[in-house]
Amino acid sequence: MSSKNKTLYSRLNYLLVFPLLCAGLLISSCNEQARGFALPAGNIEEGKATYTSLACNTCHSIPGVEWTGGSDSLKIQLGGEVSAQKSYGYLVTSIINPSHKIARSYKQKNPDHGGLSKMKNYNEVMTVQELIDLVTFLQSEYDVIVPPTHYNPYY
Numbered sequence: 001m002s003s004k005n006k007t008l009y010s011r012l013n014y015l016l017v018f019p020l021l022c023a024g025l026l027i028s029s030c031n032e033q034a035r036g037f038a039l040p041a042g043n044i045e046e047g048k049a050t051y052t053s054l055a056c057n058t059c060h061s062i063p064g065v066e067w068t069g070g071s072d073s074l075k076i077q078l079g080g081e082v083s084a085q086k087s088y089g090y091l092v093t094s095i096i097n098p099s100h101k102i103a104r105s106y107k108q109k110n111p112d113h114g115g116l117s118k119m120k121n122y123n124e125v126m127t128v129q130e131l132i133d134l135v136t137f138l139q140s141e142y143d144v145i146v147p148p149t150h151y152n153p154y155y
């Protein structure tokens with residue numbers, strides 16, 4: 001093969017390889033979601049039942065669920081209006097490793113929390129199915145309200 005032919009040949013190779021590479025990247029980025037953290041679908045009613053059977057309502061209040069805590073116990077609200085979706089990654093972590101990230105609202109009211117959550121540990125008693133249903137129930141209790149923005153790039 002002459003050297004002229006060789007360069008032509010390698011150019012042609014690039015022409016073929018480049019679109020293939022792009023297509024590969026496109027396909028892998030579409031698949032990105034499938035690789036993330038995902039729980040199977042849970043059941044809201046079962047989750048609500050688990051919430052009361054595990055006595056979460058002795059420390060947490062949710063509208064529509066009876067409050068069973070004492071008058072001097074913690075009453076931390078779950079659900080309600082939030083500005084961003086509480087991901088199930090966040091909710092799962094809050095339940096099985098509560099000290100990992102202490103809830104911001106709680107930290108503000110109790111600055112001397114010492115980095116340890118007062119939340120009970122359920123890891124020995126809760127089944128994975130109960131956790132899935134609980135998170136599904138909790139997610140359904142949040143209303144995402146997007147704050148209005150006044151940003152307009154044309155002003």
Ligand code: HEC
Nearest residue numbers: 054055056059076091094098101102103106117118119120
């Ligand atoms: C003994 C009291 C107590 C019990 C019982 C309890 N928690 Fe908590 N929980 C807390 C405290 C205190 C916090 C705030 C500090 C923190 O983030 O761990 C909290 C935080 C949370 C958060 C994060 C809230 C936020 O706004 O970020 C979730 C979710 C949660 N609890 C779910 C549950 C569920 C579900 C149950 C029942 C399985 C439960 N908790 C039982 C005390 C409790």
